[in-house]
Structures are given as C-alpha cells and as structure tokens.
Amino acid sequence: MFAPRPERSATVEVFVDGAAVRVPAGASAAAAVLLAGAPLIRETPISGAPRLPYCMIGVCFDCLAEIDGIANRQACMVPVTAGMRVAPQRGARVAFPA
Numbered sequence: 590m591f592a593p594r595p596e597r598s599a600t601v602e603v604f605v606d607g608a609a610v611r612v613p614a615g616a617s618a619a620a621a622v623l624l625a626g627a628p629l630i631r632e633t634p635i636s637g638a639p640r641l642p643y644c645m646i647g648v649c650f651d652c653l654a655e656i657d658g659i660a661n662r663q664a665c666m667v668p669v670t671a672g673m674r675v676a677p678q679r680g681a682r683v684a685f686p687a
C-alpha cells in the first residue's frame with residue numbers, strides 16, 4: 590500500500606515548454622511547471638486566459654497540459670520521469686490530430 594519515498598537528493602531532468610529543469614524525483618509534472626517558473630500551463634478554450642496549476646490534487650483541472658505529446662493530461666496527477674516533455678495546452682484539445 591505504501592511505497593518508500595525516493596531519496597530527497599534524487600532529481601530528474603524534464604523539459605517544460607522546451608526548457609530543461611531539474612525537479613525532485615517523484616514530483617508531479619505540475620510541480621515541474623511551477624518550479625520552472627512558467628507563466629502558464631494552459632490557455633482556456635474560450636477566452637485564451639492563462640492558467641497555472643491550482644489545487645494540485647486532481648480537482649480543479651487547471652493543470653491540463655500536453656505531456657510527452659499527449660494532450661489533456663492532468664499534470665498534477667502525473668509523476669515526472671527523466672526526459673519528460675511538458676508543454677502548455679493551448680485552447681481545446683485536438684482529439685484526433687490529422
């Protein structure tokens with residue numbers, strides 16, 4: 590039921606909107622976005638207003654992002670992996686890109 594926490598000194602490199610950032614192993618992709626100081630993680634589909642992660646517990650959906658090429662993922666629920674690419678989601682997700 591419980592898993593041991595990774596060493597606090599362990600970090601992984603991820604890319605937030607193309608910029609490399611080192612984050613603690615076990616952190617979420619949303620935490621990586623905040624640590625990177627990114628100005629937004631998504632834009633709303635209607636007005637294009639910028640959003641950043643808010644609740645960090647999977648409730649508000651303000652952290653929807655494109656992670657490793659897959660859009661509409663809740664970044665606060667996705668643990669980072671080495672080399673992960675997190676990109677802002679702009680507007681509505683494209684269900685089936687051409």
Ligand code: FES
Binds near residue numbers: 666
């Ligand atoms: S930050 Fe609220 S659902 Fe991810």
